[in-house]
Amino acid sequence: MHDLISFPIPLGAVKNGIDSGDTAWMMVATALVLMMTPALGLFYAGLVRSKNALNTFMMSLGAMAVVSVTWVVIAYSLAFDKGNGFIGDLHNVFLRHVTNGPRTGLAIPELVFVCFQASFCIITAALISGAVVERMRFGSYLVFAALWACLIYAPMAHWVWSSNGWLAHRHVMDFAGGVPVEMASGFSALAAALVVGARKDFGRQAILPHNGVYALLGASLLWFGWFGFNAGSALTTGKQAPLAFTNTLLAPATTLGVWMLIDYLRGRKATAIGAATAIVVGAVGITPAAGFISPMSAILLGGLAAIPSYALIVWRPRTRLDETLDVLAAHGLAGFTGILFIGFFAQASWNLTGNGLLFGSPIQLGRQAIAAGAAPVYAFCGTFILLKLMGLVMRIRVHERDEGKGLDVGQHGEEAYTRGEGAILIRPEHAFDLEYEGSAK
Amino acid sequence: MHDLISFPIPLGAVKNGIDSGDTAWMMVATALVLMMTPALGLFYAGLVRSKNALNTFMMSLGAMAVVSVTWVVIAYSLAFDKGNGFIGDLHNVFLRHVTNGPRTGLAIPELVFVCFQASFCIITAALISGAVVERMRFGSYLVFAALWACLIYAPMAHWVWSSNGWLAHRHVMDFAGGVPVEMASGFSALAAALVVGARKDFGRQAILPHNGVYALLGASLLWFGWFGFNAGSALTTGKQAPLAFTNTLLAPATTLGVWMLIDYLRGRKATAIGAATAIVVGAVGITPAAGFISPMSAILLGGLAAIPSYALIVWRPRTRLDETLDVLAAHGLAGFTGILFIGFFAQASWNLTGNGLLFGSPIQLGRQAIAAGAAPVYAFCGTFILLKLMGLVMRIRVHERDEGKGLDVGQHGEEAYTRGEGAILIRPEHAFDLEYEGSAK
Amino acid sequence: MHDLISFPIPLGAVKNGIDSGDTAWMMVATALVLMMTPALGLFYAGLVRSKNALNTFMMSLGAMAVVSVTWVVIAYSLAFDKGNGFIGDLHNVFLRHVTNGPRTGLAIPELVFVCFQASFCIITAALISGAVVERMRFGSYLVFAALWACLIYAPMAHWVWSSNGWLAHRHVMDFAGGVPVEMASGFSALAAALVVGARKDFGRQAILPHNGVYALLGASLLWFGWFGFNAGSALTTGKQAPLAFTNTLLAPATTLGVWMLIDYLRGRKATAIGAATAIVVGAVGITPAAGFISPMSAILLGGLAAIPSYALIVWRPRTRLDETLDVLAAHGLAGFTGILFIGFFAQASWNLTGNGLLFGSPIQLGRQAIAAGAAPVYAFCGTFILLKLMGLVMRIRVHERDEGKGLDVGQHGEEAYTRGEGAILIRPEHAFDLEYEGSAK
Amino acid sequence: MKLVIGIVRPEKANDVLEALYRAEVRGLSVSRIQGHGGETDQVETYRGTVVKMELYEKVRFEVGVSDNFVEPTVNAICKAGCTGEVGDGKIFVVPVEKVFRIRTGEEDTAAVTPVL
């Protein structure tokens, strides 16, 4: 069947080790992934009540601010520097020793590599906000995001993507972040929901998404960006990039189809919020596997991944767990499914790296299982402890009264939608006579 | 004038036949075109009433789900496999024989080619939904999209883009899909509107677009994606890609200007919905011609294309034909204009392929006329028959009552916009006392 | 420290002088910048009252129409043709002599260069609309945009980017448009606000943004596009492109962080509108400097740029100046900051071009100061005179009555949001009995 | 003087407007409300949560009329707003003590008679 001919590595015209085509692709891929964080903000904002829409969006944008800087200051070094099996060292803090020159082993400038990896850390931190929207203090969330990037994300990225990482040593296959992105965010979200606690209205009122169009558009833009996320994870236009690209189309499409079918078969309608969720679930499922399995396996994975996540989303609201936007189901569980799936379906003829159980290499399943076990434990425990410690020195939640009024007014002094009537201008006061204020005694 | 020097073919550093720059470009172009389908969903959703906004958007997303899978399973093979002059054969079903290796004649991996072409089929199927929004059953639409991709789109793509196709044999010029995308969707839309029938409120109430901002944003994102659509159709960064790119800027810009002018001259205002429409019309007009005519001809085409489509859009609502979002005018007719225009203005000095009538080659006009005649007939008749047959085995339209309530509630069990008040939580019921339900006797 | 090894120039496989990777990148960058103009429209539309939302968005789209055509007809030639130190000549009007072949000194087709530069001119003209929204006549704005592109933008672009320009001769460093884009738009906006005058409600009513989510999404999409804007300004994937890319991530992120902090420290909340503004301010600040300073300097610039713009935004509404959406603060002033910052922090080890004062080259600061002085004067005076002259031959403002009703209805005959009730169908009248109209006597 | 408050289905609002127009009622105000009556339920689902949409969209007409216009107004709304299915709505007639036209300060009947 496939041989090397089917897997050409186009290195372009390399001058000083940089390939212009690869660099073009990786800059675009990075921009696409950076666009995913506001897309997530839009998706989440659509799913909450209108009184919390701005706050929810701002959590994603806030993560862009603090995590970007944290990344270049220290987290990049912790993640990708040599260090030990668990974490990198401080050789690259403040981007020391990082240049326009190629990163070792790649044909792209190291700066581009830094940005591409930054975009992953940013969105992962933003994902967790889904568990605590409508009640967490904005400032505390920003502090959390910065610390989380250093303490949870950076080590986990080191495990699988640094040549020195302990999971990389065990030949765990994780193409675009089943471990540090999907499981890390999902299980951290669970911990965060537990520490922060349920919304006061949870389980007592029907809390409906305030704008389904935002949710659909947000999920669509996420899908768009995910092509950069997954196919960019090849770090070249060659190797598994085209395969990862193809699988990023097929898996979410299948998940979407299967999800609508389950919705329908349960005697209900094919919901739009469900569809938006399905796109995310499918894209998450294929994330770790994108460059390792064949397109037909990707279709299978897309279909399979729908089932556990669907079940968890239906079951979770019956519990007392207010993991509000189901980050655990959509990311943690779907990432888990994807990581294990590789253990069965990895195909060396497509990935040139190794086979899974079904193609003759049962040991790979064991390796994947190690990752699927370690990631949730570390992410959950780390986040739980981190938030508990933070709780000792600052308020994590807004006051109940502010929760009732909505976080937009309470945390940001604004409302998402307004028509302006009834708002009285206080400052600047030049044109508005002061007598008005004065007449009130 | 121009000679070969003006038409360099940059092949990059080709290793095993793959060029990294071309691959980078084509992956991005594919992602852009895939983004166009949700952009279309947003555009359409803005144009309908709020009670149908989710359903309208979901039709586009639903097309992404079913057409993607249909494409790799069979339609790709039917379109691009050798076969006969009319349709391909089944050599590539389930992507058999498709690899990471280069597609013959191109410097990009075949997988990327498959995805690029998939994105075209998806959006074309989604376009047709514009004719039947606010009344067609969601499930039936999904079935229709899958069948239509195989029976109408795949053959028509084969005609012009397979080396074996009967229109390709006749040297018809169709750069990015005047035949299989624009005319196919436009005339299929006409057939669909006839079979499905008018909305019950059509011609009796004023039915206004519920969100003009969505329409403007959707049209803008469509334009953005269209650069991938048209310039990507060169299948390389070389050849006509830069020309197609330039023309995709100039033609819609001119159409937009002319459209606003006509609006204004008719004693009216330059409408925003008109502007959004104009962008689409201009982009459609240039689609078949993008890589074949000079930039100045593109400006001319952009201006000319406005006129027939404008006239049809003004005239259509006076008829009893509820082709709701005017897919025929915006796609069918503008595509027709573009295909014929090539026959006059094709310029070998720019396209290295052939001239049109004005540059000394009258025969090209004849060839274009064949395409402009065959495509509408096949698309219209095929879709008409397909929907009539489907109507024998399933309901095509929603019940009139559900049409009144809106398809969002009826088909998806949701509303696009809600603030949550007045909705009573039924399940999960743990926190809400059951006594409430019980007290109602 | 850094030597040439750290600054490789990947030329890809050049055939006939074109590099496929560079071409891929520049086409994508161009598409991204073209997407910024509608993103700006969305951003601005969110900031105005709902009765002006469509008109505000339409100003940006209208600029795309008229400026695109103006660019290829004449402004490109005025900007990039040899000419004299002040302005180009007419060698390239109607794109004469422009081909698919490489532009001298670059490895990309000249057509791509034309489009990339067009996208800059378009958005710059659109930016100015922020100063005059909610009151300027739509038609007059379109005329203004076309004239402004020729008379203000083209010369200023010529100054810094044509090899012949007087500022280029003085070795002024302006990577992506501090002079012709940011300062030009900002100071032109000031002039426009003065000529057009304040809104009638300004300073008398509280005028609130009608949709904060649009503002956040618009600003996010602007940031996304800005990666094309800044990193694309290298005109290759090599040279300073990766550096510019990195800095376009870091500077706005830092500005956003600092802005939220100032908001917070002033005893207030971290506002969402403020955050959206901060993203723009940071991206503007880094625009001229993107390829000239180190990433750590970019962080510093991002932080610094927040301060003057924040101060101006707080102070401006206390004056009688209704420069409505603060284009002066966000673009003019931040661009000014960025241009001067280069004079201190330019670092030849990163940019291979020259150092600033802090790295041993005080003369560069003087050069930057010349640009920072000349640009505001020319832009302000030019725009002021242009609008005053226009005022002699046409109305610039809408009637006060129309201003009250909103420009959407007055200028475009539409409303942004509607549910359709209460609108009575007049034409087509076939189904609606005429007796109704008749019964009213 | 009376204030006639009519609550009707949104899909009937245009018909009611037309009927009032024909009945020569010239001044009226309309707002969108939500209502609950005896209608059958509409159930929605959001990610595992089932929700009963207790409230339906309605349109509320508020028409100030002089006494002899009450009957035509009520009739117009009743006829144009009726579908015969549960959920058609209600009409309330409320007494009014005084009416003013803001533009002119005219009172009572003069205030609700359109100036032609």
Place this chain on the structure above:
Amino acid sequence: MKLVIGIVRPEKANDVLEALYRAEVRGLSVSRIQGHGGETDQVETYRGTVVKMELYEKVRFEVGVSDNFVEPTVNAICKAGCTGEVGDGKIFVVPVEKVFRIRTGEEDTAAVTPVL
């Protein structure tokens, strides 16, 4: 016949709905309004502009009831809508002269008694 107009906090709207349901009040209409009373102020900032949000979101209930239902209705709203903090709202009871059910044309008490 009376029309009971109750203005309550949005966060209490669901509780009021529930209470009315328990009080066997079957027909009602709800709309979103903004109100001003003695509440403390809420200040917003928009790019250097400071704005006093004089008006707060409220929910307005409009319930047409026969006379002997007035008290239970008022009680239900009062109890379910009360938080004890400034801003809880008001109830107005307005006389109604006639009520019609649009579906059937039934009048008065018959019009507000749900058909089961």
Place this chain on the structure above:
Amino acid sequence: MKLVIGIVRPEKANDVLEALYRAEVRGLSVSRIQGHGGETDQVETYRGTVVKMELYEKVRFEVGVSDNFVEPTVNAICKAGCTGEVGDGKIFVVPVEKVFRIRTGEEDTAAVTPVL
């Protein structure tokens, strides 16, 4: 006790608020409605469809006042809401039988007097 219902132009709403504030009217409710009166027409076009916007945006004030406050309230609205052009709106004064303050259960005049 009376309920004063004033319908004014949206662009005048702020002025009316201010005038009521000066007239020491402290409690009021506001909602957005659409109205039809004698205004000239506004025509809109959508892709070949011509539509007459029969209804204009208005703002509806609802103010519960004790009897001796009716006149100042009406005057305030009348003056502040007037432009002199067709479309300025109407004021209706409706009798009220009872008023309750939800927070305390206070009735009638006590219910509409702000606690300072």
